[in-house]
Amino acid sequence: MTGDGEMRRTLVIMLVGLLLLYLAPGGLCQGCVASFSSGQVALHILAQQASCSDPRCVSANGSTINLVRLLEQKFKAELQNIAIHGNPLTNFYQLSLDVLALCQLNGRLSPASTSALLSPGHKKYYLGGQFSVDTAAVAILAHICLQTRGQPLPPKVYKKIRQNVQWLVDKILAEKRRDGEIGNIYSTGLAMQALSVSSSYQKPGAWNCLQTLHRVLDKIPQGTFKNPMAASQVLSSLENRTYLDVSRLNCSMDPDNLPLSTARPTSPTSRLPSIRVTYTVADGVNNTFNDSISVTVTQGSIFFKVMEVTQDKDPSKFSFTYTQSSWGPYITSVQGLQADNNHRTYWQLLSNGIPLSQGAGDYVVSNSERLEVKFTVY
Numbered sequence: 139m140t141g142d143g144e145m146r147r148t149l150v151i152m153l154v155g156l157l158l159l160y161l162a163p164g165g166l167c168q169g170c171v172a173s174f175s176s177g178q179v180a181l182h183i184l185a186q187q188a189s190c191s192d193p194r195c196v197s198a199n200g201s202t203i204n205l206v207r208l209l210e211q212k213f214k215a216e217l218q219n220i221a222i223h224g225n226p227l228t229n230f231y232q233l234s235l236d237v238l239a240l241c242q243l244n245g246r247l248s249p250a251s252t253s254a255l256l257s258p259g260h261k262k263y264y265l266g267g268q269f270s271v272d273t274a275a276v277a278i279l280a281h282i283c284l285q286t287r288g289q290p291l292p293p294k295v296y297k298k299i300r301q302n303v304q305w306l307v308d309k310i311l312a313e314k315r316r317d318g319e320i321g322n323i324y325s326t327g328l329a330m331q332a333l334s335v336s337s338s339y340q341k342p343g344a345w346n347c348l349q350t351l352h353r354v355l356d357k358i359p360q361g362t363f364k365n366p367m368a369a370s371q372v373l374s375s376l377e378n379r380t381y382l383d384v385s386r387l388n389c390s391m392d393p394d395n396l397p398l399s400t401a402r403p404t405s406p407t408s409r410l411p412s413i414r415v416t417y418t419v420a421d422g423v424n425n426t427f428n429d430s431i432s433v434t435v436t437q438g439s440i441f442f443k444v445m446e447v448t449q450d451k452d453p454s455k456f457s458f459t460y461t462q463s464s465w466g467p468y469i470t471s472v473q474g475l476q477a478d479n480n481h482r483t484y485w486q487l488l489s490n491g492i493p494l495s496q497g498a499g500d501y502v503v504s505n506s507e508r509l510e511v512k513f514t515v516y
């Protein structure tokens with residue numbers, strides 16, 4: 139296969155997952171697109187571009203949508219929200235995705251204000267006191283795009299972009315662990331992309347790419363990337379590609395067939411033993427409640443199952459709501475107490491007091507485990 143063909147195939151696979159997650163069976167519907175967050179529009183644009191469809195001309199219920207124009211509007215709304223409330227409508231991960239997509243598609247974007255927007259800042263790059271490697275990684279890709287898209291930058295802006303990238307690279311490198319992971323295993327793929335396009339900002343030997351690669355490869359057989367979003371975010375770095383390659387495709391090449399695999403039939407499982415776990419729901423912000431229960435579930439059950447079982451047992455204490463997101467079920471309320479982006483509150487998942495690095499739909503619980511969902515400020 140040609141280099142371009144190969145590159146395209148990788149990008150299509152990595153982004154088509156995202157696309158499929160969002161696309162309604164008959165294509166995009168105009169109402170749905172309008173309700174997308176800015177980052178969702180940005181991901182759509184990258185996915186369309188990676189599959190050689192024009193994001194400026196996407197068919198939706200008989201008419202066409204210009205996703206780049208739409209993203210410009212959504213991005214403007216994010217900036218307005220920051221000006222009024224001090225917070226974006228979403229988060230800085232999505233703002234970085236927005237800049238990345240607008241930059242790649244030559245959308246309207248001021249490099250001067252963008253470099254100020256993505257400059258170092260605690261509220262931007264920290265979630266719950268923890269540096270967000272994922273956010274920093276996408277921000278680096280966005281900055282490198284601005285630097286390399288061929289439009290001359292005023293010296294002051296150029297300098298600001300360099301300073302931002304240097305800070306982000308140093309911060310990411312500080313999150314490198316002995317085993318090669320950067321942040322946690324789910325941020326490692328994005329961090330690899332970012333570090334691979336910013337080598338001129340790193341001292342020689344500052345990052346051992348091969349060690350990180352081996353760490354990721356070792357985790358694949360353990361099912362660590364079974365979640366389609368986790369797979370899509372790690373895949374490009376395994377192929378030595380980055381999201382910046384999306385705009386470097388040669389779409390006049392003959393399209394390669396997409397090797398979409400069909401789901402393997404699962405073999406029937408024999409009766410599994412039961413395990414016992416304790417489950418606590420707590421308001422960690424205003425301390426209005428703290429309720430625990432001990433329940434039995436089948437071995438191999440996910441966190442979400444425990445939540446359902448306890449809800450059935452005692453809905454007054456353990457009722458909850460969730461929304462379906464690209465990563466699976468996202469817990470939005472427990473005992474009627476709603477997470478609220480404007481107040482930076484969310485329902486945090488913990489096991490034996492330690493925050494989980496997977497969601498309720500993926501995390502498999504073990505016998506005697508102390509599970510908790512805790513209302514927390516990030």
Ligand code: B12
Pocket residue numbers: 175176177178181228229231232265266270272273321322323324325328365368371463464465466467468469470479483484485486487488493494495496497498500516
């Ligand atoms: C911002 C963010 C958050 C914010 C979301 C609110 C906000 N201000 O936007 C906060 C801090 C609240 C958060 C919470 C959690 N997060 Co988070 N989050 C992210 C981050 C950095 C960006 C998400 C985003 O905007 N994506 C772009 C938009 C376009 O996609 P989207 O699907 O529409 O985004 C929404 C959902 O992803 C949802 N969301 C955010 N995190 C998670 C986690 C899970 C498991 C689910 C189902 C949904 C979800 O919120 C997004 C905004 O509305 C990602 C990083 C990444 N690599 O993706 C991590 C990430 C998705 N989160 C992760 C985790 C583990 C969690 C928690 C489970 C942590 C915990 N121990 O409690 C909780 C979710 C618990 C719950 N209530 O169900 C992991 C998921 C890994 C995995 N294999 O499942 C990631 C990849 C970070 C990481 N490297 O570990 N998160």
